Amino acid sequence: MDAALGARESNLGRVLQILHRDGPQSRATLTERTGLNRSTTASLVGELAELGLVDEGAPEPTNRVGRPSPMASVSPRVVALAANTEVDAITVAAVRLDQSVALRERIPVDGPLSPEAAADVIGDRVRTWRAEALAGHRIAGIGVAVPGLVRVADGLVRQAPHLRWRDAPLRDLVAGRTGLPAHVDNDASLGAVAEHLYGAARGIDHVVYLDGASGIGGGLIVHGMPVGGAAGYAGEFGQNRPGIGDPADRRCPGGVLEDEVNRDRVLTMLGLAGIDEPELAAAIAASGDPAVPAELARQSRILAAALANAVNVLNPSTVVLGGYLATLCALAPGDLVTQVQAQCMPASGEGLQIRPAQLGVDRQLVGAAEVAFRDLLRLPLQAIAAQSR
């Protein structure tokens, strides 16, 4: 907003963000990336080091002429907390500014917990960590991933069917239990953020992300920014109704995408339950039943129809598939990209890439930590001042 006032703080944030996203690098590199002057960069890095956000280190051997430039890296003593609320467990983690997971604990729970109980579980874990493992660390805040619709502005969980939550004020509950600034968002939206910054869609400005678990969640990146929409509910591809080319492909009249493209259907077919993705992939490969690849092909046709709609509307350069959808894409007969391109506008589908997600189980946690880091990365001084009050 105000261009000159706060210019320094904004530049501090820029430097910190570059180190956060792209890892340790020399001051010379930072100078080039920011376009600022050498002396300014030195001053900025120095101030960040004084604030305890950045560590300055010895130059790395570079085998090039010229005076070596000292390295800067984010301090390992700065973390964001992250929580992922699932039906059978709540995972809490501490994520460093370099995305490494300092602490992680999966806390199994019996059946769906109430929002209050879930906040208690998170709060207890955080209290212990702050007294012990995280003593002496700066904690930027806490981000919570929820499998449901979240009104991002105030962290109200509007609807999380699997958790049986409705209109749960989770942000305030978690903030109250932890005493930390809290942020809540949809798990798939956070996965999209993580894959965009550090995973399969790194550096790509227009991304459609779909994550298949019990349902199908999704997230969008447009102009390099996560898209929440008016209230924060954007990305719910699972509830879309794509046109299905061959009526015989429909299993669920009036059903939505996640009814048709559904992991449980394959599990049932295989007579299995309670297995993870690698196990599912192995079971599919081991199965001799021809109905299995046929079902995968059917599901991938419907997925392609839904993706073609998304490609027409959003013209992404990359689609990232996570969880079950990555398995489906890898194992279904035929090429999903080709199927999508056959149904969308030729130009829109040009050069389209469909990639599996890269970040594994920590995806939601890294995404949640990212939103918890946001204020610190934008305006470091203000974030620190706000915390010491």
Next chain:
Amino acid sequence: MDAALGARESNLGRVLQILHRDGPQSRATLTERTGLNRSTTASLVGELAELGLVDEGAPEPTNRVGRPSPMASVSPRVVALAANTEVDAITVAAVRLDQSVALRERIPVDGPLSPEAAADVIGDRVRTWRAEALAGHRIAGIGVAVPGLVRVADGLVRQAPHLRWRDAPLRDLVAGRTGLPAHVDNDASLGAVAEHLYGAARGIDHVVYLDGASGIGGGLIVHGMPVGGAAGYAGEFGQNRPGIGDPADRRCPGGVLEDEVNRDRVLTMLGLAGIDEPELAAAIAASGDPAVPAELARQSRILAAALANAVNVLNPSTVVLGGYLATLCALAPGDLVTQVQAQCMPASGEGLQIRPAQLGVDRQLVGAAEVAFRDLLRLPLQAIAAQSR
């Protein structure tokens, strides 16, 4: 990018943009809106006036205590040119910074022109205007609206079926003929820009815009910014295949939205052709054939299905319908909002508004002018310097 260097230029742009978008206002208002200091605002407005971009005028009577603040308004001698290429005509216009249309000429053409011939038509008109009506005016550039897929980065028209263009380098053709910086974009995307800034979606950050003419074009506004996607093809709702609830509603097996929701079907039913929207609306109202409202109801059900998908994915607060789709929405039995809400996630559809477009025939021209103004509004000094070279 660089926060301090160029701060002034960026602030010049901000002031100019506020006057451009929100009309004449006092310096005091500008001070409040920008958050800058009184003295800074005075200096900025003064410099813009010296540049010939802004006029300073006498204070307006305000009936309030205190020294009256002089008004600032955009200069009427600054224009952007705009062109809309249709099958049967090319419309060229000069649009002022206050969106008023200084000059407009609709040039009928016989059948589809080649891209070169179209650029010639535009170039001839522009040459005459520059010598006469626009003498002494500053011309920021020219924006061209095309009914087709446009690669925005270089203004290559990839595909414009109605014009029978494929891979036409229209930006370079128009820039060559006019000697002006040229921008080309899809007509519906430009309509979305115009409705977002000055029409039915004014001030709304998340908008889905659909325009029904010969086909269905569309545009998106996300986070208050127009969305082009990776190459600029975003918004092509017309080529989507929505799930159609009742199979009996399908008229066109394997067809896309614009095959099913189609103005020509209604025209045929009415035995009419070559009429405009008001005439169509009147004809529908006058028709006693019960098949007509039934067809409108069918089309609106399918439109609702497509919109529900978009609402799930993008969570807009407002959907704007232009052209035939506005007519359809107004005249089809039943409430379109209700139909959409019935098919999307309840939370996503909360508070959804569906509004007719407001800007009428100048919509595309205003949108095209807007992109032509963009550089001038962002960095006025650079834009002016670039022009005088």
Next chain:
DNA sequence: GGCATTTGTTGGAGCATACAACATATAATC
């Protein structure tokens, strides 16, 4: 007509970065 209020106007202070000159550390060269 005096007073409160709001805004314009002016000159100077402050902040942040750019710049230039010099210092330093490395690789390449002879």
Next chain:
DNA sequence: GATTATATGTTGTATGCTCCAACAAATGCC
């Protein structure tokens, strides 16, 4: 192994832009 070219750190100063404070001006209110 000294010399040179190159790249970067370091330092003090200059520049650009805004903010600030004090004063002036124009209006409504009493």
